[in-house]
Amino acid sequence: MFEVTAEEKDARTGKLHTQHGVVETPCFMPVATKGTVKTLTSDELDEIGTQAVITNALHLYLNPGVDVLSHIGIHRFMDWDKTVFTDSGGFQLIRDFNLKITNKGLMFKMDKTNHFFTPELCIEAQNQIGSDVAMVLDDCPNYGSSYETVANSLKRTIEWAGRCKNAHKKSEQLIFGIVQGGVFPDLRKTCVEKLLEIGFDGYAVGGLTIGEPKEELLRILKCTVPLTPKNKPKYMMGLGSPEDILESISLGIDIFDSAFPTRNARHRTAITRHGNFEITKKKYINDFSPVDESCGCRTCKKYSKAYIHHLFKEKELLGMRLLSIHNLYFILNMMKNARKAIRNNGFDEYKKDFMEKYNRHE
Ligand SMILES: [Zn+2]
Structure with missing residues (x-):
């Protein structure tokens, strides 16, 4: 699934094998939230050297809906025959929608309809969308939240990660866990340990690039990345400026999107x-x-x-x-x-x- 091909200190190159080919890492994924990298065609993405894109499960679940996508799959739908990641949508939910979070899942109202998005539903949606890499549903507290708030939210993230893994039945689709824990190293460590017990194909660092100062971001990356296994892909979510990407590559990050x-x-x-x-x-x-x-x-x-x-x-x-x-x-x-x-x-x-x-x- 993933192999490291060269190393220089903590920086490494590798190959992530998905059902739609090989992604050479470190790699950057353009964001195609609604099934399009805004203004560009798939041919253009291909021509400029894109290896993978990341869409958003929640947005696609809402529109056009999994009924549409389960017939054709995201690759044919957007005419992209290379790797597709689906973000779970938890992050977007918290930011873009007025929602209520319970241990069972996320509740929100849209177009006068009540939605209840559970970890199981999130994985089922990603299965039906047909992405190559699914992400677990996580709970991402705002930057500045207290230790207690982040610790409570982390319990939910860990429980949801287990439920996502149990609900994941599609062997050809990879599934990545997401490390939360805010700006608290001990919570980050606990999260990695629990995710490793569950076992994932890759590990993403989430809950950063949400308004924290750059030093804080690097401090958390430095203490989190080494805890994740060397033989698995390491994905830093939502980081896209050249200086941040290069700095994170030297810390061992393999995959980026922004x-x-x-x-x-x-x-x-x-x-x-x-x-x-x-x-x-x-x-x-x-x-x-x-x-x-x-x-x-x-x-x-x-x-x-x-x-x-x-x-x-x-x-x-x-x-x-x-x-x-x-x-x-x-x-x-x-x-x-x-x-x-x-x-x-x-x-x-x-x-x-x-x-x-x-x-x-x-
Ligand atoms: Zn140019």
Whole structure:
């Protein structure tokens, strides 16, 4: 299922085998919450080097519904024949919906209908959606919650993880556990121990990137990641900026997902090797150079900053598309270079060199 192929200190490359092929790690997954990476087609995702996408079980369960998806499966539905992860949706529920959490599950109201989303239902939905990797349903307390609140929530997360594993009947679909425990190392440790007793195909770190300072995030990653088994994939959920990804790779993380590159693109920000910039700035009106001269993406090969600046000024959708292609390509290419660097035992140097250029923003 997963093999480590090269190591440099804690950083590693590996291969995650799913029923839709091999994902080379460290890898970055574009976010396709509702079955689409916003503005891009599957062919475009493929062309820029995407290996896997992550959709959201809860969103798909609500619309178009598992009745639709169980007939055709998510791969054919969105014309994507590579790996698909499904996030369980717990995180989105807590943030996007007005809900009530009980030990049995999550209750919320939508379009005048009451929903009761249990760990069992969450796994059943992911089975029917037909993703390659399912995530357990977890309870993610807000940043700043007290020790007692996080400890109580953790009991539920652990119980739900066991219920998810029991409900998971599809042997060809992998299932990952999610480590919660807020910013408290002892709770993180307890969570890992309990998840290991249940046994999963991979271990994700959840409950971070929810407003905590960066030092806090790194502190928790540093004490959590080494506790998870070396021979299993380690997934950091929701982390997407180049500096955070590279830092986490050096801590041993294999898999990432984030809306960072695509959301930034839709909000006019280009991610480049010399840092990020807003394409709508006045100085780009006459700039006929590409977004990033060293970039090999279709956008940079064919279009200028001036053109994309114009598209954004005119609110033309093509601007968002072109910048999404570039930003995603940039991150995916960075991952490719990181894998190569680890294989050549040069990741530390690669990271240092990347960060020096990236921080040298115009
Ligand atoms: Zn580009």
